[in-house]
Amino acid sequence: MPFVSIRISGSATKDQKAGIVADVTQSLVERLGKNPAAVQIVIEEIAVENYGAGGLLIADRDKTPPVREDARAESSQ
Template identity: 70%
Template sequence: MPFVDIRLAGPATREQKSGIVADVTRSLVERLGKAPGAVQVNITELSTENYGAGGILIADRPAPPAREDARADGPR
């Protein structure tokens, strides 16, 4: 039974998390031949105030510039 742990820096919508679970499950079914019901996916949302990299909190990092081709719900 595969277990997948995903940690996100910041929140995601319920729809985004549902899509992640579906995509990860589909990948393990296709690539490893696992039964969909056997795939366990855990998503943990980390507060950007409780996570740091490069010596600073993620919450303190400047926002990256917006891309013109970026979609509100992320790539598909």
């Protein structure tokens, strides 16, 4: 029995989640020969205030101008 766990940052609509469930189920049926009735999928929505990458919360990432790689190299010289 396949069990798929999907995490997304932010949120998705019910229709978007239904599409994801349908697509992932179909992929497991086609690629692994699984019975679609046995496929279980959980979609977990992670609030952008609870997720970070590159040293910043995702919620704050759009508020902070990106640091260019060459600017980092210049500042360390």
